[in-house]
Amino acid sequence: MLKNILGYFSNDLSIDLGTANTLIYLSGHGIVLDEPSVVAIREEPGRGGKSIAAVGAEAKSMLGRTPGNITAIRPLKDGVIADFTITEKMLQHFIRKAHGNQYFRPSPRVLIAVPYGSTQVERRAIKESAEGAGARKVFLVEEPMVAAIGAGMPVQEARGSMVLDVGGGTSEVAVISLNGIVYAASVRIGGDRFDEAILNYVRRNYGILIGEATAERIKHEIGSAYPGDEVREISVRGRNLSEGVPRSFSLNSNEILEALQEPLQGIVGAVKGALEQTPPELGSDVADRGIVLTGGGALLRDLDKLLMEETGLPVVIADDPLTCVARGGGRVMELIDEHGPGVYVLD
Amino acid sequence: MPVNETNAGSDGREGSGAVSLGEQLSSAREERAISLEQAARTLHLDKTVVAALEAEQFEALGAAVFVKGHLRSYAELLGLSPDDVIETYRQLDPTIDELPATVDRQQWSGRVNVALWSFWAMVIVAALLVAVYLYEGATERDAGRIRQQQLAPEAQAPGVPSGAEAGQQASESVDETLPPPIPDPVTGAGAATPPSATEDRSMAAAVIAPEPVFLPEPAAQQSVRVTVSASSGPATVDAGGMRLSLIFSEDSWAEITDPTGRRILYGLQRAGTRRELSSEPPIGVFLGNAPGVEVLVDGSEYSISSGARRGNIARFDIQPDIQP
Numbered sequence: 001m002l003k004n005i006l007g008y009f010s011n012d013l014s015i016d017l018g019t020a021n022t023l024i025y026l027s028g029h030g031i032v033l034d035e036p037s038v039v040a041i042r043e044e045p046g047r048g049g050k051s052i053a054a055v056g057a058e059a060k061s062m063l064g065r066t067p068g069n070i071t072a073i074r075p076l077k078d079g080v081i082a083d084f085t086i087t088e089k090m091l092q093h094f095i096r097k098a099h100g101n102q103y104f105r106p107s108p109r110v111l112i113a114v115p116y117g118s119t120q121v122e123r124r125a126i127k128e129s130a131e132g133a134g135a136r137k138v139f140l141v142e143e144p145m146v147a148a149i150g151a152g153m154p155v156q157e158a159r160g161s162m163v164l165d166v167g168g169g170t171s172e173v174a175v176i177s178l179n180g181i182v183y184a185a186s187v188r189i190g191g192d193r194f195d196e197a198i199l200n201y202v203r204r205n206y207g208i209l210i211g212e213a214t215a216e217r218i219k220h221e222i223g224s225a226y227p228g229d230e231v232r233e234i235s236v237r238g239r240n241l242s243e244g245v246p247r248s249f250s251l252n253s254n255e256i257l258e259a260l261q262e263p264l265q266g267i268v269g270a271v272k273g274a275l276e277q278t279p280p281e282l283g284s285d286v287a288d289r290g291i292v293l294t295g296g297g298a299l300l301r302d303l304d305k306l307l308m309e310e311t312g313l314p315v316v317i318a319d320d321p322l323t324c325v326a327r328g329g330g331r332v333m334e335l336i337d338e339h340g341p342g343v344y345v346l347d
Numbered sequence: 348m349p350v351n352e353t354n355a356g357s358d359g360r361e362g363s364g365a366v367s368l369g370e371q372l373s374s375a376r377e378e379r380a381i382s383l384e385q386a387a388r389t390l391h392l393d394k395t396v397v398a399a400l401e402a403e404q405f406e407a408l409g410a411a412v413f414v415k416g417h418l419r420s421y422a423e424l425l426g427l428s429p430d431d432v433i434e435t436y437r438q439l440d441p442t443i444d445e446l447p448a449t450v451d452r453q454q455w456s457g458r459v460n461v462a463l464w465s466f467w468a469m470v471i472v473a474a475l476l477v478a479v480y481l482y483e484g485a486t487e488r489d490a491g492r493i494r495q496q497q498l499a500p501e502a503q504a505p506g507v508p509s510g511a512e513a514g515q516q517a518s519e520s521v522d523e524t525l526p527p528p529i530p531d532p533v534t535g536a537g538a539a540t541p542p543s544a545t546e547d548r549s550m551a552a553a554v555i556a557p558e559p560v561f562l563p564e565p566a567a568q569q570s571v572r573v574t575v576s577a578s579s580g581p582a583t584v585d586a587g588g589m590r591l592s593l594i595f596s597e598d599s600w601a602e603i604t605d606p607t608g609r610r611i612l613y614g615l616q617r618a619g620t621r622r623e624l625s626s627e628p629p630i631g632v633f634l635g636n637a638p639g640v641e642v643l644v645d646g647s648e649y650s651i652s653s654g655a656r657r658g659n660i661a662r663f664d665i666q667p668d669i670q671p
Contacts, residue, residue, distance in 0.1 A: 152412040159409075288393065289413050304420075314391045316416020 013098060013135075014111045014146075014329025015091070017126065019076045020168025020191050020296065022056075022090070023326035024098040027333055031323050033098045036060035037168075039090050040072040055093040064211045078188045079115035079143075079170040080122040084129055091133035110135035111329045111336075113143040114346070116172050117186035123346065140346045141332055143167075143325060144174030144184050147294040150328025151318035155179055160282025161289070164271060164307070165325065166297025168192055171267050173274040175282055179343050183277045187270045191297055193263040194219050201259030202238065206249060210238035219300070222253040225264055226302035226309065264303075268310045275311065290314030294324040368435045369403040375425040376401075390420050397421065405440065589665065590645050591630055593622040597639025604631035616640075628667035637661035 012027040017037070024033040035056030042053040053070050054062060062072040075086040099106040110130050114123050123140055130138045147165040148155050155161060155176045164173045168191045174184035195215040202210050210218075214236055222232040232253045240247040271291065275283060291313055293304055298321035307315045318324050332344050366374075376386060383401075387394040399407045400421055405414045415433055422432040593601060595616045603612040605626040612622060618639070624630075634640050634651075636659050642649040644665055655663035 152410055154410045289409050290392075290416065292412055292416070308391050312391055314396075314417065314420070316413060316420070318412055319415065 011099070012109045012111070012330075012333045013095065014326050014333055015094075015113075015130070016323075016325040016329065017076065017087075017091070017112055018168050018296075018325075019074065019079055019170070021322070022094055023323055024094060025323070025326040025330040026098060027330060031326055032100075033094055034323070035094065035097075037076050037090065038063060038072055038074050039086050040066065040070055041086070043069045043071070052089055052093070055090055056097075060213075063213055077169060079167060079186075080118055081125045081129060084125055087125075088129040088132040091130055095133055095135070107134055107136045109137040109139070109333070111139040111141060111146075111333050113146045113325050113329055114140050115170050115186050116142050116144055116174065116181070116184045117170075139333075139336065139341060141329065141344045142174075142181060142184070142346065144172045145176065145181060145344055146328035146332055147172075147324045148174070148176050148292070148328065149331050150324035150326070151292050151294050151321075153292055159289075160278065160285035162274065162278075162286040162291045164267075164291055164293050164298075165295040166190060166267065166293065166300075166303070167295045171270060171295075171297065173270050175274060175278045175286065177282055177285075182279065182282060183274055185270050185274055185277075187266055189263045189266040189270075190295075191216075191219075193266075194223065194260055194297075194300070197263050198223075198256060198259050201255070202251070203241070205255075206238075207241045208238035208247060208249060209241055210236060214238065218251060218256060219260075222251065223256050223260065224253050224301035225257070225260065226305040227254065227257060228302060260300075264306060267297075268307065271307060271311060275313075287313050290316050293317045294321045296322045367403060368432065368439060369401045371427070371432075371435075372421060372425065373401045375427055379425060381425070386421065386424060389424055390417070392417060403439070405436075411440075588625045589628045589630060589667070591624045591626070591632075591665065592643035592646075593624070594641040594643070595620050595622075595639060596641065597636055599637070599639050600633075600635030601640070602631075602633040606630075629664040631664050632662070634661045635659065 011029070014025040014027075016023040016025075020037060022033070022035055022037045023031055026032045036059070038059040039055050040053040040059040040062045042051050044051055053059070054072075059072050062070065064072070066072050073083065073086065075081065075083040075090055081087045095106055095108065095110070099108070112126055112130055114126055118126075127138045127140060144163055144165055145155065148161060148163040151163065153161045153163060153176070156179050158178055160182065161176050162173065163176065165171065169188065170186050171189050172184060172186045175182045195212055198215040198218050199210055199212065202208055202215075218234055218236060222234045230253075233250050234252075235248060235250045237246050237248045239245070275286070278286065291307060291311070293307070293315060297303065298317050304315040304317050307313075320327075335343065336345065376383075383394055383397055387397045390397065396408060396417060399405070400414075400417060408414045408417065415436065418432050418436055419429040422429040591603070593603075593612075593616070595601075595618055597618050599616055601612055601614070601616050601622075602610060603624055603626075604610050606629055608631075611624055611626055615635075616622065632642070634642075637651055637656060638659060642651065649665065651661045651663060655661050
């Protein structure tokens with residue numbers, strides 16, 4: 001009852017609950033929140049429990065730099081919830097922040113994109129954590145579909161469109177036609193696996209241990225998916241495993257390209273697999289127009305070129321690929337208002 | 348060399364704003380001596396798609412996301428700035444539907460506040476209405492209780508207090524405390540206990556004339572005199588302390604306090620004892636076994652109202668004169 005009353009003062013939200021980042025799109029207004037999906041927990045033995053020390057960007061800056069009583073954790077893993085309670089707290093914090101209102105608890109309708117391959121249990125966990133965070137109604141939609149809508153693809157047409165959404169934890173490829181997914185596949189490879197690959201490469205080849213945050217910085221600055229004309233360099237510091245002291249060293253983009261080969265091949269394999277499984281008519285539509293790249297992974301330099309060379313098809317990067325899912329969710333919310341939740345919403 | 352070409356291309360674009368996007372693309376391609384087929388092969392596009400881009404036939408290419416993607420790749424291939432090319436395309440077709448990617452937080456928070464304040468205004472109005480309703484209800488209940496209390500003593504109008512004799516005893520014991528001599532009935536009447544006024548008055552009124560009685564009297568005989576002397580005014584009424592006598596026929600706890608809250612009697616009183624006290628009114632009285640105690644105020648018997656009793660216990664204040 002109270003939720004319904006408060007609902008009149010809350011705007012609909014579309015949430016991209018990602019492994020790496022959570023984005024919130026406020027109906028009719030745009031992206032109002034873009035924060036890392038990280039929560040810092042403080043252990044308080046004296047008071048017999050745990051409390052939230054920080055959420056989002058602040059918590060991310062604590063990753064790998066916390067004292068004994070604080071743990072910075074990422075409550076989502078591979079696109080699904082790994083820690084239910086913490087996810088609920090994080091969502092609660094983000095929903096409040098997106099509404100920017102400290103006087104009463106917002107009670108919005110919320111649309112959340114879930115990975116294509118997620119199980120019933122995983123979907124239910126996401127739905128319940130959103131309800132626990134204050135949502136009065138939760139709609140779940142499949143991530144590749146909202147990504148395609150957010151990228152501005154003509155999903156309602158009787159033509160095949162292929163979208164590849166490279167997220168933090170998963171990459172999803174889907175062929176869409178007439179508002180439905182014809183074929184989709186999800187691989188548990190994303191930005192996190194890129195970081196991990198860089199970390200392992202540096203340890204193996206330099207005998208130096210670097211943190212996740214450093215690995216991510218290397219990826220952003222010099223990471224690329226396809227050999228380019230220009231070789232970029234970066235200087236970083238890590239702990240030398242044999243000496244045990246921090247050492248400075250430099251890496252170049254070709255080394256990172258080598259490091260990223262394994263996860264990149266996984267993504268390419270998924271795309272090729274999808275093309276094999278696509279019905280020929282739709283396949284020819286895809287070949288005609290191209291594959292659209294969305295998600296934060298699309299920002300990896302020359303990923304489109306790699307896919308273009310590997311598949312022989314045109315590949316285009318959507319505008320503002322990081323926010324495609326959240327914006328697409330916002331558009332789906334408008335469609336739900338117009339036509340009811342029948343078309344896109346799961347269960 | 349390629350740098351020079353790029354500059355030349357961008358100079359040409361800036362110099363002549365009239366040059367269309369398609370012309371920019373085709374001239375840049377020709378400058379680089381790239382054929383349409385070569386460009387199409389590099390971009391993994393159909394030759395017709397590249398030709399459509401140069402001819403600005405964007406409708407043939409489908410949704411804007413594809414047009415922008417192909418334009419960006421083509422611009423990169425030709426050494427043009429992709430952002431500039433996309434911007435030119437946007438100007439050509441302003442109807443490209445794009446969801447807003449950013450939000451004006453200030454504007455949004457203002458809108459929220461209107462809704463918020465109207466909500467709080469409604470809550471406050473509702474709370475006021477509830478408060479008024481509750482207050483009205485409480486006042487009515489209080490009024491009802493007061494009416495009941497007023498009716499109760501009259502309904503059970505006690506017998507005539509046998510105060511004449513006791514009053515004399517009391518006046519003897521405290522003679523020195525009172526400046527004027529006691530025997531004057533007016534003085535005795537003036538200092539008579541106000542709390543018993545209601546009962547006494549009813550008695551007096553029953554016995555004598557229905558004249559207004561200003562001063563309460565314990566006995567009918569006295570009340571006659573009082574009514575007579577009432578015309579002379581209450582000037583002779585003793586303004587000093589009040590004499591309180593407690594006669595214990597049974598054991599009883601007693602606590603007597605003066606107006607400042609100081610205890611002037613405190614403790615268990617044995618049967619057969621008599622206590623004489625004097626204090627300014629109002630005097631607080633607490634008796635543990637009220638039926639076993641006779642209370643005399645200025646020599647007249649003070650009947651404890653039923654409202655002050657709870658079982659054997661009685662707690663009441665003896666007030667100064669109360670005008671009826």
